[in-house]
Amino acid sequence: MYLIKLIGAVLGEFKLLLLPKLLVDEVVAISEGADLSQHLSNAILYIALTLGAEFLSNVLQNIANSTINYEKVYLDRILTYRLSQKSMEMDFQYTEDPDVLDQRTKAQDGIEWYSGGVTGIISCFYDVVFNLALMVTSVTLFMFYCPLLLPVQIIGMGFICFFNFQSQKVALAAFLRLGKLNRLFGYYLYDVASQKYGKDARLYDSSELMSGNAGKFGGMTVDTFRDQSVGTVKFDYAGNVVNAFRDGISYFYLGYRTIKGFLTLGDLTMCISAASRLYQSLLGIGRSFTNLTQKCSYAYQFLVYLDYPDALYRGDTKVKEGEHEIVFENVSFKYPRAEEYVLENVNIRIKSGEHLSIVGLNGAGKTTFIKLLCRLYDVTEGRILIDGVDIKEYSIEEYRKLFAVVFQDFQLFAFSLKDNVAMGKADSDIDEKEVEEALKLSGLYEDAIQLDEGLNTRLFKSFDEHGTELSGGQKQKAAISRALYRNAPIVILDEPTAALDPLAEYDIYKKFDTLVGGKSAIYISHRLSSCKFCDHIAVFSDKTIKEYGTHDELVSKENGIYAEMFAAQSQYYVEAAS
Ligand code: ADP
Numbered sequence: 229m230y231l232i233k234l235i236g237a238v239l240g241e242f243k244l245l246l247l248p249k250l251l252v253d254e255v256v257a258i259s260e261g262a263d264l265s266q267h268l269s270n271a272i273l274y275i276a277l278t279l280g281a282e283f284l285s286n287v288l289q290n291i292a293n294s295t296i297n298y299e300k301v302y303l304d305r306i307l308t309y310r311l312s313q314k315s316m317e318m319d320f321q322y323t324e325d326p327d328v329l330d331q332r333t334k335a336q337d338g339i340e341w342y343s344g345g346v347t348g349i350i351s352c353f354y355d356v357v358f359n360l361a362l363m364v365t366s367v368t369l370f371m372f373y374c375p376l377l378l379p380v381q382i383i384g385m386g387f388i389c390f391f392n393f394q395s396q397k398v399a400l401a402a403f404l405r406l407g408k409l410n411r412l413f414g415y416y417l418y419d420v421a422s423q424k425y426g427k428d429a430r431l432y433d434s435s436e437l438m439s440g441n442a443g444k445f446g447g448m449t450v451d452t453f454r455d456q457s458v459g460t461v462k463f464d465y466a467g468n469v470v471n472a473f474r475d476g477i478s479y480f481y482l483g484y485r486t487i488k489g490f491l492t493l494g495d496l497t498m499c500i501s502a503a504s505r506l507y508q509s510l511l512g513i514g515r516s517f518t519n520l521t522q523k524c525s526y527a528y529q530f531l532v533y534l535d536y537p538d539a540l541y542r543g544d545t546k547v548k549e550g551e552h553e554i555v556f557e558n559v560s561f562k563y564p565r566a567e568e569y570v571l572e573n574v575n576i577r578i579k580s581g582e583h584l585s586i587v588g589l590n591g592a593g594k595t596t597f598i599k600l601l602c603r604l605y606d607v608t609e610g611r612i613l614i615d616g617v618d619i620k621e622y623s624i625e626e627y628r629k630l631f632a633v634v635f636q637d638f639q640l641f642a643f644s645l646k647d648n649v650a651m652g653k654a655d656s657d658i659d660e661k662e663v664e665e666a667l668k669l670s671g672l673y674e675d676a677i678q679l680d681e682g683l684n685t686r687l688f689k690s691f692d693e694h695g696t697e698l699s700g701g702q703k704q705k706a707a708i709s710r711a712l713y714r715n716a717p718i719v720i721l722d723e724p725t726a727a728l729d730p731l732a733e734y735d736i737y738k739k740f741d742t743l744v745g746g747k748s749a750i751y752i753s754h755r756l757s758s759c760k761f762c763d764h765i766a767v768f769s770d771k772t773i774k775e776y777g778t779h780d781e782l783v784s785k786e787n788g789i790y791a792e793m794f795a796a797q798s799q800y801y802v803e804a805a806s
Contacts (some may be wrong), residue, residue, distance in 0.1 A: 234289030253494035334407035335533035355516035366506035384474035388755035458460035551580035559610035585759035588768030698745035
């Protein structure tokens with residue numbers, strides 16, 4: 229398509245450069261009394277050629293442009309898809325790393341409005357080729373008609389290229405600064421306006437805080453653009469001055485050669501046109517070349533993002549079938565970029581089929597323990613072994629299949645309820661009976677069949693105005709159904725039942741425990757009554773496991789943390805009941 233566009237553009241230039249000269253020479257010949265019939269028919273032929281070239285040039289360029297526009301959308305989608313795919317596949321810890329988040333914004337901006345994507349870059353390359361063709365044509369004409377003007381054009385252009393290059397450097401520096409600012413600005417302007425934050429933003433009347441911050445970062449963005457304009461404008465002025473000199477010298481010299489009779493009027497017209505074409509082409513080559521390098525360096529940010537290395541080591545050992553024993557050996561951990569350890573010297577053995585309850589105050593490190601076990605992060609010191617093998621040695625994709633986890637901040641997606649439960653499975657692989665079973669076990673089935681389209685009802689309204697909004701408790705039941713459906717050998721519930729009343733929670737844990745049966749299970753819960761039916765309880769405190777044992781052992785321990793917590797909660801329920 230770019231070749232067709234090039235042919236169209238070259239035809240257009242031919243019409244502008246050569247045909248006016250031929251026409252002017254014919255008109256001058258007629259006005260000087262030459263043979264009218266021959267010169268008139270020549271003049272008519274040149275006019276017809278001009279119109280024909282114009283028409284054909286426009287048709288070719290229009291066809292090419294409309295196809296390029298269509299292909300642009302297609303190619304841009306592919307790039308955006310790759311960006312999202314990389315974001316989904318990259319290690320979890322990157323999702324909260326500010327450098328990676330900034331890089332994502334740079335990558336996105338770089339391939340969207342800064343570089344114009346693949347077509348933006350190819351267009352620049354096309355400009356380089358087109359301007360080269362124009363330059364060669366203009367230089368050939370100059371060498372033939374007025375060779376002395378060539379050095380003037382080239383020196384002028386040298387200066388203009390230099391000024392352009394300086395200006396692009398300023399623009400690139402601004403672009404790199406804008407990556408972070410756009411992300412922060414976007415957070416206050418778009419993310420916070422989303423439904424996820426809707427309730428808190430309204431009830432805590434945070435609009436002033438939000439708009440204040442959006443204003444602040446918006447202002448910093450505007451400042452960066454202003455600095456960029458101020459930084460580049462002086463180079464634009466300098467280019468204009470050089471250009472004025474170049475034009476003046478050219479016109480003076482061409483006029484002189486025409487008066488002296490070395491050039492016809494037609495030649496003069498063509499040379500003036502060629503002078504401006506040569507300037508345009510040299511300028512175009514300089515601009516499109518610096519544009520090309522600049523756009524490539526913007527788009528390069530996209531490649532940097534795609535090439536972000538894995539944060540976690542990836543082994544390739546296969547996970548064995550059957551029973552699985554988990555061992556934490558002197559595990560200590562601090563979050564990336566954090567100074568403080570969150571867990572220190574954690575040692576625990578969870579036998580195959582064991583049901584473990586984890587308790588502890590907020591911030592004690594319970595969720596972190598689960599994140600380490602699921603390999604969302606790697607331990608800082610020590611080892612986690614499953615079946616005697618360091619979990620780093622396993623193929624990470626296979627390893628994660630061992631777990632069915634419900635986190636406290638689990639997410640449901642704007643898919644049908646059925647697809648949410650059978651997450652990750654193609655429609656044809658979903659066993660509806662098993663989905664129903666999982667919903668029955670979590671206690672959501674009765675509500676689900678009342679929905680307009682039963683299990684096929686979409687959650688949320690993003691895709692479907694008839695989509696449903698589940699209550700907090702129903703959402704938790706849906707998330708629990710998802711874990712049940714997965715049928716993985718190790719089941720983890722990280723306090724996903726906070727929105728349920730104590731009885732419903734107790735009921736779910738009890739059912740869950742029966743259902744999980746011979747599988748290993750880890751439960752984190754603040755309601756200690758749900759720990760009773762677990763084989764062991766681990767109490768997290770002071771960054772480690774402070775107490776470990778059965779409910780009966782721990783509850784009778786003098787001055788024990790668990791015993792105290794249990795007594796406090798029992799008292800609350802006794803008081804509440806009386
Ligand atoms: P719990 O589940 O027991 O409430 P967490 O494991 O969530 O505790 O958190 C333990 C500690 O780790 C807390 O001090 C918390 O602030 C810190 N923490 C949790 N997540 C992160 C994170 N992504 N980056 C840095 N610190 C974190």
